[in-house]
Amino acid sequence: MPQTKHSLPDIQLLRAGQLPRLSARPQDAHKGQFGHLLLIGGDRGFAGAALLSAESALRSGAGLVSLATRGEHVAAAAARLPEVMTQGTHSANQLMGLLGRATVVVVGPGLGQGAWGRSLLSAAASAPLPQVWDADALNLLAQGDLRLPAATVITPHPGEAARLLGVPVAEIQGDRPAAARALSEKYAAIAVLKGAGSLIASPDGRLARCDGGHPAMATAGQGDVLAGLIGALLAQGVPAFDAACLAVWLHASAGERQGSMGRGLAASDLIPAIRQLLEEQSPCLS
Numbered sequence: 649m650p651q652t653k654h655s656l657p658d659i660q661l662l663r664a665g666q667l668p669r670l671s672a673r674p675q676d677a678h679k680g681q682f683g684h685l686l687l688i689g690g691d692r693g694f695a696g697a698a699l700l701s702a703e704s705a706l707r708s709g710a711g712l713v714s715l716a717t718r719g720e721h722v723a724a725a726a727a728r729l730p731e732v733m734t735q736g737t738h739s740a741n742q743l744m745g746l747l748g749r750a751t752v753v754v755v756g757p758g759l760g761q762g763a764w765g766r767s768l769l770s771a772a773a774s775a776p777l778p779q780v781w782d783a784d785a786l787n788l789l790a791q792g793d794l795r796l797p798a799a800t801v802i803t804p805h806p807g808e809a810a811r812l813l814g815v816p817v818a819e820i821q822g823d824r825p826a827a828a829r830a831l832s833e834k835y836a837a838i839a840v841l842k843g844a845g846s847l848i849a850s851p852d853g854r855l856a857r858c859d860g861g862h863p864a865m866a867t868a869g870q871g872d873v874l875a876g877l878i879g880a881l882l883a884q885g886v887p888a889f890d891a892a893c894l895a896v897w898l899h900a901s902a903g904e905r906q907g908s909m910g911r912g913l914a915a916s917d918l919i920p921a922i923r924q925l926l927e928e929q930s931p932c933l934s
Contacts (some may be wrong), residue, residue: 657831659825659847660856662897664929668890670709670881670933682711683883686750687732687757687876688743688768689783690717690725694758697783697872700915701724701757702732704876707923710883714745716768717758738764740771747775754879756785757872773797780873780883781837786812789835801838801892802831803871809841825855838888840878842871846896850889858893860900862907869915874899877922898922898929 685705690698698717706713707728715725716719719736737743747753755772759765761784769788772779772885779800781789786804788794790811796802802812810817813830819829824841841847848856877899881891893933902921907913 651817658855660854662856662858662860662893664897664901666896667897667929670884670886670926670930673932675765679711680737682709682827683751683880683885684712684714684749685710685752685754685876685879685883686714686716686746687879688716688753688755688772689757689759689765689827689878690715690721690735691760691762691765692718693837694760695721695724697758697869699728700869700872701754701782701876701879703729703916704873704919704922705754705883706731706876707881707919708877708880708926710752710880714746714750716743737768742769743768743771747771747777750775750777751778752879752883753777753779754875755779757875759784761787770794778880778888779877779880781825782871789834796835796837798836798852799888800835801840801882801888802835803840803875803878805832805871817909825849825857829853831854838871838892840874840892840896842874846900848889850897854889856893856896858896858900860897860904862913864907864909864911864913865900865903865918867913867915870899870903870918873915873918873922894929898925901925 687702702715714733716737722736762821773794782803786808806820809820828841828847832851839849846858878895902918905921906917
């Protein structure tokens with residue numbers, strides 16, 4: 649990793665009471681005021697990842713949520729999440745209309761690395777919208793054929809971070825703050841380096857750490873929930889670094905609450921706890 653001197657060496661510890669807040673909603677609020685989030689993902693065999701992310705976005709306050717996924721997943725998505733506008737999407741051309749209506753994009757959960765996922769990711773990369781790139785979107789980004797849109801949040805775990813920086817995982821874990829900063833600088837993005845003591849780095853030098861969480865969170869789908877949550881906060885007008893910080897804290901704190909029951913925690917178990925914590929942190933009504 650490149651070694652860079654920073655004028656802001658301190659790491660901000662994320663604590664309750666010192667977190668970004670959402671504004672209260674007026675009595676005449678309507679869905680159009682809180683963003684239209686487009687979730688792109690769910691290749692064959694991976695529908696669950698996209699559904700988890702879409703549900704997380706919906707329950708975290710996005711005004712509208714659309715899902716672009718494989719056509720064979722539409723029926724299951726409509727049955728589980730009737731509030732989400734699900735469209736079977738076979739090509740990048742079909743995605744363009746959805747991108748034109750969206751205000752925020754989350755891409756990667758269950759995307760896969762085949763031709764379908766590549767074409768949809770390429771179309772998303774050309775859209776001048778705030779975005780969250782997760783999972784296979786990051787694996788495809790690491791191959792070097794794409795450029796991130798401005799104001800993007802990337803959410804790698806250590807393995808993905810290692811691929812993005814071209815270094816061993818041990819180097820990532822050996823100096824996680826340096827890795828988070830290197831990711832942010834290389835891709836000019838807000839970087840969320842997931843794991844115990846998740847870090848959030850900004851290209852302007854800000855660095856935050858969340859020490860929350862629970863070992864019971866070591867289950868599949870957690871990253872999908874986090875990506876949808878970050879996207880929902882962006883859709884509601886929270887700046888990218890603040891959205892990433894608040895989302896990481898909410899996700900970890902929800903894991904602590906639900907993890908207190910022990911093993912067997914499912915990623916979807918966090919979603920109602922996130923909603924409750926978000927209301928405690930930023931009440932809907934003033």
